[in-house]
Amino acid sequence: MATSQDYKLGDHTFPRGWFMVAESAKVTDKPQGVRFFGQDFALYRGKDSGRVILLDAYCPHMGTHLARNTTSYVAQDGAVEGDSIRCPYHAWRFGADGKCNQIPYSSGPIPPAAKVRSWPVVESMGAVFVWHDAEGGEPEWDAPSLPEWDDPAWTQWTFDDLGKIDVHPQEIVDNITDAAHFGPVHGSKTKFFENEFRGHLAIQRMGGGHRTLVAEGGPMLVTEAVYHGPSILITRMSGLYDSYIFIAHTPVDDGSTYVWHALLVRTHDGRPATADDHAAARQYQDMALAAFAQDFEVWKHKRPCFQGMFVQGDGAFRLQRIWYKQFYNARARKHEFLRQVEGVHVPRGMEPAPDDMRQASEAALPMAANG
């Protein structure tokens, strides 16, 4: 597998940022083992608080995976007690903070090192996000959210779980600057296209046709795609309906990536959604998924691109790859990268986004991170 080092991304193997690790609805008090960032985790929902809890998977006692067990009586009886989880091997119990809070058969003191790491998680838009930072720092920006998620005029999404692919995330992020693939892959005639890099955000504004999403001669498809950090892409799309495409890709191991897709659709005017609204939203999501599958198929079978043979009209790949490096290096160094890339970039031969679109977009975007 192509690694972060192969792409010369920086000092860290995995980037800093918020990452989707699960669908909220699938996290219950039945613990599950998940793997991201080359590490194994135990994921469950606390019974007391209802909070999602993500712990390092391996018990400090003898290294048992806290969540990958179904036959031990601890697991059969329910390993989650309150917000704590019991190890299936000798039943040591760990709290939501990761500290061992009971060793059932030992009257001696609990060793202070009897703990696992507890990770900062947030639930938003039906997803569970974790803050990952090789330097162990506090979140640099808020986990993404959309006010429309709670607006009754919008039909909430259910996720398309696309599973793991052996593609380095860089290949997926490249898509944000890929002006020339719209015609060949999606059948779009691009009318305008630009990228903007601003702090932890990478933005693409695009207008054109789209054979997969809008019929020939249909309305122009206008999209504004925003990377909120290295891995969560939210695209506002005006076409048949107003909608947001959500694509999250989370590193599993160095060179492999887990992908989710979803669509939030404004199908009606705020009256309670009917079965027809849900069916229309699902149908539109399937169309968006078909468009995404067109990109996905290319990624799945391509060889890694460590250095592209970029030509005029290709889009700001080189700048995007510099922007992306801020997440693979010490936070203190991010301005070295941002200095080189911040601003609006229009590929040669392409029109920029209309002024009113850019102004509205800039007013609505979250502020760049501090520090």
Ligand code: FES
């Ligand atoms: S290995 Fe976990 S309690 Fe012994």
Ligand SMILES: [Fe+2]
């Ligand atoms: Fe695409």
